[in-house]
Amino acid sequence: EIVLTQSPGTLSLSPGERATLSCRASQSISSNYLAWYQQKPGQAPRLLIYGASSRATGIPDRFSGSGSGTDFTLTISRLEPEDFAVYYCQQYGSSSFTFGPGTKVDIK
C-alpha cells in the first residue's frame, strides 16, 4: 500500500501570504491519480485539484497543484480568510485509495 506523508503538519500564515503544502508518496504514483482536498470543520472534504494539477470545477485560480513521481505540491498563491482549513492529498493505485494525514493551515 502506498503511504502518503504531508508536511508541514501545521502551517501558520497570514491572509495574503503564499502557502506551499507538500505531499510525498512512499513509491511513485501516476500523476493522473493524485488529488487534493480542502476540509473545514464540520464539513465534508471538497475536491480542489485532480490529476496532480487540474483545478476542479469552481476552484479559484489561486489554488494550483504540481509535481510528479513521489513529490507533489499544493500552492495557494494568496491566502484568503476562507482558505484556512485542513488540506489532504490522496492517491489511487492498485484498486486502493490512500489519504495523507493532512496539513492544517491556520491564521498566524
Place this chain on the structure above:
Amino acid sequence: QVTLRESGPALVKPTQTLTLTCSFSGFSLSTRQMYVSWIRQRPGKGLEWLALIDWDDDKYYSTSLKTRLTISKDTSKNQVVLTMTNMDPVDTATYYCARSFGVGDFDYWGQGTLVIVSS
C-alpha cells in the same frame, strides 16, 4: 445537480453490524466509469477509504477492513449500501459516501453521518 446523502443508525453497540445507505441523485451508477466509495473519518483524525463499487458491480475493499465490509448497490433506487460487521468503539467515526467519475478522485461527497459505537 449531483447530491449524495448518507443514512443509518447514529448509535450501535459493540459486536453489532452497521448498515449504512448512500442515496444519490444527479447521476447513474450504471454509467460506465462511475464509482461510489465509502470513506470514514474518526473524530479529530484523517480520512480513511473503506470500499468502492463500480458501474459494473466490481467491488474493492480496504485491505485492513476487507473481512468486515460488504458494499452493494441498487441501481434502480440510486443507492449504495455498506455493511460493517463486528463494530468496535474504535469504529466511531463520520462515514461519508463519495462519487468518482473515472477512477482517481472523489468529486462529490455526502455531508457524512456520525456513527458512535458504545454499549
